[in-house]
Amino acid sequence: MLPGIERKAVWLDGVMLTVFAFEPHAAVPEHAHTNEQITLVTKGALKFTLGEECRILRAGEGVCIPPNVVHKAVVLDEPTEAIDAWTPPRDDYKT
Numbered sequence: 001m002l003p004g005i006e007r008k009a010v011w012l013d014g015v016m017l018t019v020f021a022f023e024p025h026a027a028v029p030e031h032a033h034t035n036e037q038i039t040l041v042t043k044g045a046l047k048f049t050l051g052e053e054c055r056i057l058r059a060g061e062g063v064c065i066p067p068n069v070v071h072k073a074v075v076l077d078e079p080t081e082a083i084d085a086w087t088p089p090r091d092d093y094k095t
Contacts, residue, residue, distance in 0.1 A: 002028065004075075009093045016089035022046070022080040030072040035086045037065040044080025046073045 004026030009018045022044070030049075039048070040062035048057050050071045057063060065071055086093075 002026070007093065009090075011086075011089040011094065014087060014089070016086040016093065018084045018086070018090075018093060020082045020084065022075040022082070024075055024077050024079060026075045026080075028073040030070055032068050032070045033090070034067050035088060035090055036067055038085040039063050039065065040083050040085075042081045042083060044078045045076045046080050046082070047076065048073045 004023035005028070006021040007018055009016060011017070039057070041057045041059055043059050045056055045058045048055060048063055048071070050063055050065060051069055056076070
């Protein structure tokens with residue numbers, strides 16, 4: 001997907017889950033999409049920026065991302081894992 005990031009996806013017609021594994025300091029660049037997204041960190045920590053708000057998300061914490069809102073993430077100093085839920089499913093992740 002991107003350097004330092006692995007992704008696995010499962011989906012039905014109306015919903016998708018993706019499981020991400022991030023190496024320390026990996027980054028998801030600023031972007032936006034038409035899909036609704038919920039991110040839940042399951043291991044480690046990342047610095048997450050949603051619109052103008054920036055915060056550290058640790059295991060057990062998450063964020064809800066409305067459609068077309070700009071966001072990005074930077075992994076902190078340890079391997080990190082997260083689960084994302086999407087609706088509708090992302091066609092570009094169906095590989």
